[in-house]
Amino acid sequence: MMDNFTIVEDDLQNGDTGELVKGVRIMVEGKFKNLLDSIIEKTPSFNNYSEVIGSAITSGITEIISDLKSKRS
Amino acid sequence: MMDNFTIVEDDLQNGDTGELVKGVRIMVEGKFKNLLDSIIEKTPSFNNYSEVIGSAITSGITEIISDLKSKRS
Numbered sequence: 708m709m710d711n712f713t714i715v716e717d718d719l720q721n722g723d724t725g726e727l728v729k730g731v732r733i734m735v736e737g738k739f740k741n742l743l744d745s746i747i748e749k750t751p752s753f754n755n756y757s758e759v760i761g762s763a764i765t766s767g768i769t770e771i772i773s774d775l776k777s778k779r780s
Numbered sequence: 781m782m783d784n785f786t787i788v789e790d791d792l793q794n795g796d797t798g799e800l801v802k803g804v805r806i807m808v809e810g811k812f813k814n815l816l817d818s819i820i821e822k823t824p825s826f827n828n829y830s831e832v833i834g835s836a837i838t839s840g841i842t843e844i845i846s847d848l849k850s851k852r853s
Contacts, residue, residue, distance in 0.1 A: 714833065714837075716829055729829065731806045731829050731833050732805045735803060763836065763837045763839075764833060764837055770836075
């Protein structure tokens with residue numbers, strides 16, 4: 708169903724405080740980009756890659772947490 | 781259930797080809813970082829933030845696609 712995407716972990720420095728913040732970067736290219744483009748085209752509430760990926764992370768993490776809870780009980 | 785996280789869209793230059801590739805960056809900080817740390821601690825198959833977020837994106841996008849398909853039929 709889904710094609711692979713590249714994801715890397717890196718540190719970013721906060722320009723104001725100089726503090727290092729961990730970040731995770733997803734590359735939007737190739738078949739993954741085509742898939743996101745097609746989702747944005749068909750879904751009026753999604754206007755850009757951040758919105759699709761943000762929504763996917765929210766529902767995906769909610770699913771991971773509910774899996775964890777059902778395993779514990 | 782989920783706390784907010786910061787997500788930004790930016791371009792990254794491929795060092796080899798000079799080509800610009802779109803990327804989406806998720807900041808891992810605050811309550812979102814605590815949530816991910818707790819998931820990693822409880823789930824032996826997740827070793828770092830990239831793995832949790834990658835897995836969440838995969839299942840979240842699969843869900844978005846299946847929602848789109850059910851609306852169309």
